[in-house]
Amino acid sequence: MQIKYIKVETARLIERCRLQDRQAQKMLYENYAPQMLGLCRRYFTNIQEAEDALMRGFVKVFRQIDKLQDDTKFEYWMRRIMANECLMILRKKKKMVTTELSENSVAPMPPTVLDTLSTDDILSLIDNLPEGYRTIFNMYVIEGFKHKEIAEHLKISVNTSKSQLIMARRKLQQAISILNNATNFKKANNT
């Protein structure tokens, strides 16, 4: 049996939020807002759109907190709400461009290279992906959506979702290689 933990403080805040206690809502917001804005920011290249999604997401969280049955899943539940808000905004803007691609093998990339990158580097790598690739990469790799769920959310086929993910990975790996080579080149020049 898997045991799930939740901070006592968070559990109390959730309970108070169910009673629409404004102070508790603010405390819960302050605890999770930076993390959730990080999530939203990965879907949008500009911070205003990300903040808009964050605002809508939190309003939904506080209004629907009664629907949360298992408090230990609060963070997962909130992440899903935030991701859905981002997708809703993207869908309204109809900015998503998806292209069907055949499945190709991905050039192997040592994952340890990622550890050398800063948070800003990671964000700019995601930012540089085309919107469609970025959305699917965020949903599948970071938020853990299944291809079927992505297809339903974005109204695309499962194969499109899979091919977009492959392309996103490929683009990211290329960009990481370039970034890594540039860093190594700088280091070599300095020594």
Place this chain on the structure above:
Amino acid sequence: MKTNNKFDSAFRKRARDIKIDPSDNVWNSIEHELTARKRSLNMYILSVAAGLILLIGFYGLMTLQQSKTDISEYHVHIFDNEADKSYEHALLKWVTSSHKINSSIPPEI
């Protein structure tokens, strides 16, 4: 496939760590949205309550009107048949008398 999984999990770990402080106006907008909703909910409850009060009032008024009509019909029915005007007068006097609580026996014919 294994390489993809490793890459995905390494990226997930790094990407989930990203934290950005939102500007102050985000909380203000959230608070405004929540208050506006509460206000509109209160207005809804108030209007439903007002509607119910009006409905109950209207129903009460209609019932009162109906009972008055019934009483007057009943009186007309009795006195038209009896045709005893002096008894009617005595009876009405007894009904409207301020001492009716003490005098529980109606006047005799």
